[in-house]
Amino acid sequence: MAKLYCLRHGALAPNPEHCFIGQQDLPLAAEGRRQAALWRKALWNVPFAFVWTSDLTRCRTMTALVLAGRQAMPQVQLVPALREIDLGQWQGLPKAVVQARYPALYASRGQDIEHTRPPQGESFAMLRARVLPAMHQLALLCQGQDNALVVTHAGVLRVLLAHSMALTQQDIFALPLPYAACIVFDAADFLVC
Numbered sequence: 001m002a003k004l005y006c007l008r009h010g011a012l013a014p015n016p017e018h019c020f021i022g023q024q025d026l027p028l029a030a031e032g033r034r035q036a037a038l039w040r041k042a043l044w045n046v047p048f049a050f051v052w053t054s055d056l057t058r059c060r061t062m063t064a065l066v067l068a069g070r071q072a073m074p075q076v077q078l079v080p081a082l083r084e085i086d087l088g089q090w091q092g093l094p095k096a097v098v099q100a101r102y103p104a105l106y107a108s109r110g111q112d113i114e115h116t117r118p119p120q121g122e123s124f125a126m127l128r129a130r131v132l133p134a135m136h137q138l139a140l141l142c143q144g145q146d147n148a149l150v151v152t153h154a155g156v157l158r159v160l161l162a163h164s165m166a167l168t169q170q171d172i173f174a175l176p177l178p179y180a181a182c183i184v185f186d187a188a189d190f191l192v193c
Helices: 030-042 057-067 095-101 103-111 124-142 154-165
Strands: 003-008 048-053 076-078 147-152 182-186
Touching: 003 124, 003 154, 030 057, 048 057, 048 124, 057 076, 057 147, 095 103, 124 147, 124 154, 154 182
Parallel strands: 003 147, 048 076, 048 147
Antiparallel strands: 003 182
């Protein structure tokens, strides 16, 4: 059975104010590029029939660096459904500012991250409704094929983990998911979504 190597993009620039990032199109930091080089070495001998990535710069760059120097690679396909959760009006704002401007909504999100969404943004239920059908389509393409590389974001990976482990979205935040984390799923995990 095909495996889906789901890789979170590498590190971004330090964020001392704890700004909400979401779908901001930020580049990888030098540390993120170093992490990509480590994955290039670790995944060098893994055959990939497909390569899919979020269309945000940090994932496209991570993908290119991981695959650099490989021969006979499939074309990298951009999959906008693999984008990070949309944090709407909170994107780019420091956590303290969000808490001050939206105290009730911020508190509600802490209690029910599954259904609470920032203004003009997505809840995790909405993210799941975007990501799981896309993963189902990608898993269908993998049937009878080699592995696939999927480069995406922490929010997307949390949705995938919650689905495959039958956990609530709230519970999945207890699991650490650092920059450049790689989680390997069976493609079959997403044939039924």
